[in-house]
Amino acid sequence: MSIAAVAPELTAGTWNIDPAHSEVTFVIRHLMTKVRGAFTEFSGSVQIAEELADSTATAEVKMTSIDTRNTERDAHVRTSDVLDVEKYPTMTFATKGVRAEDGEYFLDGELTIKGVTRPISLSVEYNGVGEDPWGGTRAGFSAATTINRKDWGIEFNVPLKGEKALLSDKVDIQLEVQAVRA
Numbered sequence: 001m002s003i004a005a006v007a008p009e010l011t012a013g014t015w016n017i018d019p020a021h022s023e024v025t026f027v028i029r030h031l032m033t034k035v036r037g038a039f040t041e042f043s044g045s046v047q048i049a050e051e052l053a054d055s056t057a058t059a060e061v062k063m064t065s066i067d068t069r070n071t072e073r074d075a076h077v078r079t080s081d082v083l084d085v086e087k088y089p090t091m092t093f094a095t096k097g098v099r100a101e102d103g104e105y106f107l108d109g110e111l112t113i114k115g116v117t118r119p120i121s122l123s124v125e126y127n128g129v130g131e132d133p134w135g136g137t138r139a140g141f142s143a144a145t146t147i148n149r150k151d152w153g154i155e156f157n158v159p160l161k162g163e164k165a166l167l168s169d170k171v172d173i174q175l176e177v178q179a180v181r182a
Contacts, residue, residue: 001052001100009129010048015139015179017044017059023176024061028149029168031160035073041065044093046139046179055098057107061091081156088114098124107143113152120145122175137181144174 003010024039044059063085066074078085095109096119107122127140148169158166 003048003050003052003055006052006100007126007129010126010139011181012048012050014182015046015048016182017042017046018138018178018180019043021138021178023174024059025174025176027172027174029170031166035068037066037068039063039065039091040067045182046141046177052098052100056095057093057109058095059093063089063091082154084114093120111147111152114154116152118151120147132180139179139181141177141179142175143177144172146170146172 003012019042022042024042025036026038027034027036029035039061041062042059042065044057046057047055049055063083064078066077066083068074068077077083080087092112093109095107097108099106099108105124105126107124109120109122110117111120122143122145125142127142129137129139132138149171150169156167160166
C-alpha cells in the first residue's frame with residue numbers, strides 16, 4: 001500500500017523526532033496504584049517510504065533521563081538493581097517494518113534494554129501533518145505497547161505478603177511523537 005493512499009500529506013523522506021514536543025512515557029503498577037514516568041532525553045527519526053511497509057523508524061533513549069517525580073526512586077532505578085545505566089546508558093528501538101491490520105497500523109521492531117534485544121510491536125496512530133510557525137512541516141504520531149520487564153533482565157522486586165510483589169512485571173509504554181521534515 002502506498003503512503004499516498006494512506007496519508008497523502010505525509011511525504012516520503014526523513015522526519016526527525018522533535019524531543020521538545022514529543023514524549024516517551026511508561027506506567028508500572030507499584031503496590032496498589034500505578035506509577036507514571038518518562039524519559040526526558042531521546043532522539044530518533046522516521047524514514048517514510050513510498051510504500052508504507054518499507055517505512056522505518058529508529059530511536060535512542062538516554063536511560064539516565066528517567067523521571068518518575070521522585071529523586072530517590074529515580075536514583076535506585078538507575079542502579080544495577082534495575083536499569084544499570086552506567087553499564088547500559090541507552091535503550092534503542094529500530095523497526096523491522098510497518099503493517100496494516102484491520103484498519104490499524106503497527107510498527108514491528110526490536111527494542112534493546114540492558115543489552116537484551118527482543119521483538120515488539122507498537123500500535124501506531126497517525127495524527128496528521130501541518131506547518132509550524134517556523135516554516136517547518138511536522139507530522140504527529142501516537143504509539144503504545146506493553147512489555148514484560150523480565151524479558152529484558154529487569155528482575156528487581158520486593159515480595160510482599162501472600163503472592164504479591166512491590167512491582168508488576170507489565171510495563172505500558174506510550175509515545176507521543178512530533179517529527180519535523182528534514
